[in-house]
Amino acid sequence: MNHKIFEPQPNLAEWVKCYWTLESSFENTPLKNTIIPDGTMKLIFHYGDTYKHHPEGKESIILPKCFLIGQLTRPYVVEPLGVTGSFVVRFQPNGFLPFANISIKEIQNTAVPLDKLFGKDGGEIGEKILTADATSKRIELIETFLLNRLIDRKNIDNIVKSTVEIILNGNGQFSVNELSKQNNINRRQLTRKFSSTIGLSPKQLSKTVRIQNTLKTLLNKEVTSLTDLAYENEYFDQAHFIKDFKEFTGLTPKEFYGDNLKMSLIFDTKD
Structure with a gap:
């Protein structure tokens, strides 16, 4: 392709x-x-x-x-x-x-x-x-x-913009509470702004960015342990990693590893 x-x-x-x-x-x-x-x-x-x-x-x-x-x-x-x-x-x-x-x-x-x-x-x-x-x-x-x-054009929401930058730069590893504190806004208001501006909640975007970062690691590095990969990307434990992975890919990490990975990521592009 x-x-x-x-x-x-x-x-x-x-x-x-x-x-x-x-x-x-x-x-x-x-x-x-x-x-x-x-x-x-x-x-x-x-x-x-x-x-x-x-x-x-x-x-x-x-x-x-x-x-x-x-x-x-x-x-x-x-x-x-x-x-x-x-x-x-x-x-x-x-x-x-x-x-x-x-x-x-x-x-x-x-x-x-x-x-x-x-x-x-x-x-x-x-x-x-x-x-x-x-x-x-x-x-x-x-x-x-x-x-x-x-x-x-609609007015730029600077809170949403700065929060998105934090999520992307942190590879999705900040909690919604941390994101709210950094932007001095309560969690409910931030979620409402995200929903209308992006179509995802801050938590959903963070999970998405984190799984994409994990997939890029799988694609670009020699991974010897899926457990190590989970901790490297700051998942609580392997069960948490497997749950999120299957939610976004439809497969467990072991099922997905290999040709499926490369063919799926061909639809992704770049950071």
Whole structure:
């Protein structure tokens, strides 16, 4: 699979983390991929064939060609239906808010078609990106679209922004009480701000960041002991580690270790 990452222009860097593309022939694509929560929302444009989503315990659904995926709180299993060609806009954890016209909290684990999200403008930008002949053109199109929508930007919540930075810099290892104290705000107020701005609670984002950091350790280091890995990432004990790991990946660490790890993380990008 061919996976490339591109930086946003400076005017959008506060909101957009990066762009990335994923391309592969059908023969070289796994039958199913697990997208693991990473604390960010994404606009996805399938200029190749689309994907099917397999919700746990429910009937599978065909995903739209262009959509926003809300914050994930559980593993999101997809299956390619042909040749993969995907262009993705990955927002900062609190980066989609200026572009939102729907409740961010209410679209957790949900694929929202662009025409439902942005009306006629959404359908038009989706069609332009799908028919563009190069990644550079797709980036130019989406950046123009997003910058135009920033005219009515919402006020930045500095408490949320600073708390997100603390969570990211600390690899998700601060408790909500510690986060509240550092920002001089009570826990309930902080949770309410996070819910409306990010679509996750501070605890959910912290757990997500911590598991992503753990997965990157698995991918990039020679791990000899899963117990040591749990303590290295400041889980209370191995049982706590296994519980969180299965919540986000659908598998235990032992089940997940190996090829599943690399194929799942191909949907993640960078710090």
